[in-house]
Amino acid sequence: MTFDLGPTLLFCPADRPERFRGALEKADAVILDLEDAVLPEAKATARGNLIDADLDPDRVIVRVNAPDTEAFVSDLATLAQTDFRTVMVAKTEDPERLHAFDERYSLIALCETARGIHAADRIAAHPRVVAMMWGAEDLVASLGGTSSRTPDGGYRDIARYARSRVLLEAGAQGKAAVDAVHIAIDDLPALAREAADAAASGFRATACIHPSQVATIRDAYRPDAATVDWAHAVIAAAESERGVFRFQGRMIDEPVLRHARSVIDRAG
Numbered sequence: 001m002t003f004d005l006g007p008t009l010l011f012c013p014a015d016r017p018e019r020f021r022g023a024l025e026k027a028d029a030v031i032l033d034l035e036d037a038v039l040p041e042a043k044a045t046a047r048g049n050l051i052d053a054d055l056d057p058d059r060v061i062v063r064v065n066a067p068d069t070e071a072f073v074s075d076l077a078t079l080a081q082t083d084f085r086t087v088m089v090a091k092t093e094d095p096e097r098l099h100a101f102d103e104r105y106s107l108i109a110l111c112e113t114a115r116g117i118h119a120a121d122r123i124a125a126h127p128r129v130v131a132m133m134w135g136a137e138d139l140v141a142s143l144g145g146t147s148s149r150t151p152d153g154g155y156r157d158i159a160r161y162a163r164s165r166v167l168l169e170a171g172a173q174g175k176a177a178v179d180a181v182h183i184a185i186d187d188l189p190a191l192a193r194e195a196a197d198a199a200a201s202g203f204r205a206t207a208c209i210h211p212s213q214v215a216t217i218r219d220a221y222r223p224d225a226a227t228v229d230w231a232h233a234v235i236a237a238a239e240s241e242r243g244v245f246r247f248q249g250r251m252i253d254e255p256v257l258r259h260a261r262s263v264i265d266r267a268g
Contacts, residue, residue: 003106003131003176005029005086007199007221008214009061009207011181013037014046020053024060026211031061034075035090043071047078061108063088067097076100086130091138092116095126106130108178112138117162124169132170133178133207134162153190167202176204185210195220199266221266228267231260 006028012019014032023030032053038046043065050062062084065071079087088108089098093115098107107128111117112135124132136148136159148159155163163180170177179198182191191213195206199221206217223231230248235257237247244253 003108003204005059005061005205007195007205008217009178009205010211010214011037011063011207011209014049014062015039015042017049017053020049020055023211024055027208027214028205029059029061030055031063031088031207032084033063034071034078035063035065040071043074047074050078050084051081053082057083057085060084061086061088063090063110066091067094067100072100079105088133092123093119095119095122098123098126098128101128103128108133110135111162111166112136113142114139115142117165120165120169121172124173124175129173129175131176131178131204132166134166134180136162136180137183153184153187171202177202179203179206181207181209182213183209185212188213188216192216192220223263223267227263231263231267234260235264 008027009029009031010023010027011031011033012023014034015038020030020032032050034043034046034050062079064075064087067089085104086106086108087101088110090110091113092098092109092111093113098109101107105128108131109123109126109129110133111120111123116123117134117139120132123129136155139159139162140146140148143158149155167177179195182194184190195217198206208214208217234247234252237245238252238257244251246252
């Protein structure tokens with residue numbers, strides 16, 4: 001099982017079926033949300049919308065409620081009545097709970113609590129998990145805090161640690177990592193900086209909460225033409241070189257060549 005949906009994953013409340021198709025048209029994949037975006041009294045209707053949805057299952061992720069909730073059991077029963085098989089598990093904390101899913105399902109483990117971040121290594125190792133995502137606001141709330149960001153808009157140290165840990169543990173297991181949503185919808189410059197950092201650091205995608213964020217994220221993950229040209233050129237030069245060599249004033253070794261291959265992959 002692999003994760004290769006593209007860099008933009010757009011959340012859409014599952015109780016708003018009129019938005020499903022539009023969200024899927026705008027982003028690389030849509031996350032139909034049965035959890036935080038849906039009030040408790042609307043969850044049954046949202047599950048019915050999921051069953052009725054006529055969408056490409058290869059481009060749909062369903063976010064289910066946390067495994068220790070009653071709603072989770074109903075979510076699983078609903079999934080079995082659909083063709084959707086990529087599931088984001090909210091507030092993942094215990095890898096044993098993921099055994100509720102059989103081999104038909106590919107899981108995105110959303111680590112967004114102190115317990116989830118603490119167990120990120122074991123969660124990433126679960127055979128059903130194809131990707132890891134982290135969440136800033138729920139994490140800080142689980143610690144008794146009030147904000148994941150400093151007044152200047154940057155992440156606090158605890159959020160930066162959680163982001164790095166999820167990325168590292170996902171990478172250690174050969175799994176993809178998805179960066180958290182940027183909740184300041186109108187601050188596109190800050191989103192652009194964050195998404196560019198995510199792409200350069202190794203995240204495979206960034207989740208978003210509004211269609212206006214999609215283009216900014218796509219641009220951040222797409223290498224510019226000069227970088228792509230450099231990547232192709234250095235790969236070509238490596239074919240006639242042995243070991244470490246000099247190219248355009250820079251030392252080139254295998255890690256740099258791997259960076260170049262990643263650039264080409266993202267450009268494609």
